[in-house]
Amino acid sequence: MSWLRALKETAHSGLTIERRRLEPLVAIRGAAGLALVIGISLAWFGPVVAASSAFGAFQAAIASFQRSWRPRPVLALVSGASLAGSTFLGYLTGSHVVLFLALLVLWTFLAGLAWAAGPTGGLIASSNVAIMLVTVTLPTSVANSAVHAGMILFGGVVQAALIVLFPVRRWGAQRDALADALAAEADYARRLLHDPLAPFDPVPLMTARSAAAVTPWQARRRPPELRGSRGVAERIRPVLASLADPAMGVPDEGPERDRVRELLGAAGSVLDSAARAIRHGDPVELDPSAVAALRTPDTRSLLTGPPRRAAGRLGTLLSDVIETAEGEGTKEEARTERAVEDIRTAGGETSTASHRRAPTLLRLIPVVVRAMRAELRPGSPILRHAVRVAVVVAVGYLIGTALPFGHGYWAPMAAVMAMRPEFSQTYGRAVARFGGTIVGVLLATVIVRTAHPGLTSSAVLAVCCALLMYLLMRTGYVVGQACVSAYVVFLLGMAGDSWSQTASERVVLTLVGGLLAMLSYAAYPAWETPRLRGRLGDWLKADGRYAAAVVDQYAEPVEHGHDDVRTALLDTREARVAWQEAAAAAQHEPVRSRGLSRAAADDTEHALAEFGRVAMLLEAHLPGGGATPVPEAAELAGALRRATERGAKEVRERRVPDWAEVREALARWDARQRAGESGAAPFVRNGAGLLLEALEEFSRGLDPHPQQRPGR
Missing domain, CATH: 1.20.58 (Methane Monooxygenase Hydroxylase; Chain G, domain 1)
Structure with missing residues (x-):
């Protein structure tokens, strides 16, 4: 692919806006936590501390949106604590340019290596660097730096507390992962009706396996319907394939093939019912025709050999899926219970469920350190990314400081948030960040020049922008950046920053940071x-x-x-x-x-x-x-x-x-x-x-x- 075409495709991907399912209650909860932190900070410490604490609450809420199987309160606390530590160190070295630059390079290099632990860790670490670049410029003294760091941590604590006190769809990510795996199995069964050699993408099963790993604390609180279906789903896939494949003994046409199609259709229906029940926490509603097909006794007369064994195992596994999806609160429903028993009797087998254990947060630290150390080798894409982003942030910081705009942190902040270990994401996000910055800054400037908001109005506008960010962040990176740009403008205006200066310099320096990110990948790539x-x-x-x-x-x-x-x-x-x-x-x-x-x-x-x-x-x-x-x-x-x-x-x-x-x-x-x-x-x-x-x-x-x- 030529560079021109690659740039065109990555720009298009970065500017793409998708229709995704919104989570308004989660967005409102995050915005409410942000408003609470800003209000308390304004009342106790004033607008400058309120601005820094708002960044902590804002980032903690974003961390809780990430695709992770860790409890959401834990993600919010980790984000707030890590950002507080980063900011405190930045305050201590901010008055010494050389010392701060050395800290910035080291911190950014470690943030680049953090991608070895996964995208959630990499994103939180990169965001910490970006926000630290902003918060250390807020007027303060070394004596007050601990107060700023403490209020940033307070923002993470508030968001974690709200998640605990006002939960929205507990275990939702794990439910979706398991339901997606069962739905993928159901779709596979239906495709086998028409194509006995149909392929199967194992990614949903792999995702469900990752979601099934729980800490001891989670294991004691996990809903019963999430405790066994994943292991059964793993065993259903080969049974479905062996039942449909002509090489296993069932001819392409005839009564045996008709019976196999009947079983596959019934399996798809049962798996879909179980997926819906697990996703929403509702009782399983089975199609009577599917249950009748699975418990029909003619399986033993029509099918012989491997297909007969597969049909028996399929009935047993499906009964286990149904029984597990029902959970403990609905076992009294006699109709479903009888259907499960009928299907199990037809299969004539039993199975056991198992679960995986994930390390606690403290025990996860050495695992992450080992993963980062493993990337310290020649040719590692993660190491190249860490070196690349550290150099770019240092160069961007020096360029921003040398330019006469002031607030030179916009360039390195834009670069560190856009850069990823992979080419297309880096270029797509650089374009999206610049486009979103233009839109967000222009809208914020229009509001400022027409309404002339004061301290309280600026805080309210910042919270509204954060609410839109939380609500629309999954629709596209460019949409999120537009909301973030307006949020930062209003928040820094609340802290006493110049509105017009913020609007002009942010666009230019964001362009500088995006170009540095794109040039760095071209100069020091990690091609696949x-x-x-x-x-x-x-x-x-x-x-x-x-x-x-x-x-x-x-x-x-x-x-x-x-x-x-x-x-x-x-x-x-x-x-x-x-x-x-x-x-x-x-x-x-x-x-x-x-x-x-x-x-x-x-x-x-x-x-x-x-x-x-x-x-x-x-x-x-x-x-x-x-x-x-x-x-x-x-x-x-x-x-x-x-x-x-x-x-x-x-x-x-x-x-x-x-x-x-x-x-x-x-x-x-x-x-x-x-x-x-x-x-x-x-x-x-x-x-x-x-x-x-x-x-x-x-x-x-x-x-x-x-x-x-x-x-x-």
């Missing part, structure tokens, strides 16, 4: 395009380990399975998402592809997705303890593991992998079967053949000249 082959190799290696772990269980059946299958599955999901995110980012980069065309990327992605799907089908029918071992599976598992590890290295070295070792293992398996030296295992052997076909398709996608390959 050159790393695509490495991401692809990682996915191939993870897929190979997963398939090998599954196949190996057929060689040594155990009652409860091996933990390495689950671990390998999670690894391959993470590798797949990392590849997809890298491929999506590379599409917007002005960098020419090196050795991996878009067509090759699409072909290899399809092949690896199919490879993982076949392994999932085999996992859906893992044998239990006492099952007949398949010795040939152990040899095949070893071949898969070694071949994919070697193939991943060849992909990184821009070579085409060859799967001779896997072909030879399958050939020996076939020879033993013909000689009568191996037990019959047609299901496993068929799946192994499909794995090899997917690997061959992967190599064909990488090879520009397949007819010249040896052995063809």
Whole structure:
């Protein structure tokens, strides 16, 4: 992609406004906390302290809006405490330019590294740097700096207290994550009706898994309907796929296929009902026709072999989803309870639910530190971002100080808030920040020149701008920046700043900061395009380990399975998402592809997705303890593991992998079967053949000249 096209697309993405679901009660709560802090600060300390404390309450409310599974009060407290500490250190060094610049560079570098802990931590750390640049310029003395920092912390405490006292949809983020996972499973079941090989995006399941990790405090207060459905949903997906896939024994047409379609449609209906119940905290309302389809006894006569086992497991898993979604308060509803029992009886199996534990906030600190230290290596995109943003903020601060405008912090503040580790987000946000600044400053200037607001009116206008920010922040970055720009203008006007000076300098210096951010990425980039082959190799290696772990269980059946299958599955999901995110980012980069065309990327992605799907089908029918071992599976598992590890290295070295070792293992398996030296295992052997076909398709996608390959 050319630079001109890349700039055009990123600018368009930054200026895009979306229609999103609004949360007015949450916005009103945040604005009420901000108004309370400003009012108390004005009454006790005056407008200057009120302005700094308002920033603390404003940022604490924004932190509680972030996509995080931590309790919202905790996010507000962490934001307020970290901003108070940053501001206090800034006050202590603000009178010494060299010392403050050194602190600013160090603080910004650490804020850049904080993205290693996730986007929420990175955003809070970046916001702390930006707000510190503003608050340290407010007139004060070193003796009063502790008062300012204390009131900033007070703003975070107020927002946290309001979240506790006036909760809005408790556990809403976790409910949405689990409901989205179940809804994705329902959509998958319906797509399998028409396309038995339909793909499935595991991101909703991964998100639900992250949301299911709770601290001991959360575990004691978590609603019962959030305690088991996620684990059941994880097991439903392979069962749905194995039930629909013709390779598992059900023909494309006929009464067996009709029965499978009936079961898939019923599963989609039940999963949708459970998703709605969990999302809103309501009782599960089941479609009687879906319940009747799942408990119909003809499953055992129409379906045989793997499809029959899949149908039985599907009924059991769906009954567990329903029972968990009902929670403890609605178990007395006899109709649903009877339906659950009917479906469970048809399945004839039982299952157990599990949950994950997340570290407490104090125990999370060393985890974050280790994540940041892990990025201190050459080639790390996070390290490049940290270096880039630290240099840009220092240069922006010096430029802003040298220019005759005054208030030179606007340039570094705009840069640190726009910069992200990824190219398109940095450029899109830089454009959106400049556009939003123009709109916000112009509107604020018009209001000021026509209404001439006083101290109280300025505070009210600032709170109104914050309310609009909280309400519309998810509709687009440019909308949020317009509200923030007006908010800062009114807030600093309340503290005694010049209205006209603020309006003129903010636009110019914001443009300077945005240009610095964009130029820095062009000069010191962290492109994803050159790393695509490495991401692809990682996915191939993870897929190979997963398939090998599954196949190996057929060689040594155990009652409860091996933990390495689950671990390998999670690894391959993470590798797949990392590849997809890298491929999506590379599409917007002005960098020419090196050795991996878009067509090759699409072909290899399809092949690896199919490879993982076949392994999932085999996992859906893992044998239990006492099952007949398949010795040939152990040899095949070893071949898969070694071949994919070697193939991943060849992909990184821009070579085409060859799967001779896997072909030879399958050939020996076939020879033993013909000689009568191996037990019959047609299901496993068929799946192994499909794995090899997917690997061959992967190599064909990488090879520009397949007819010249040896052995063809």
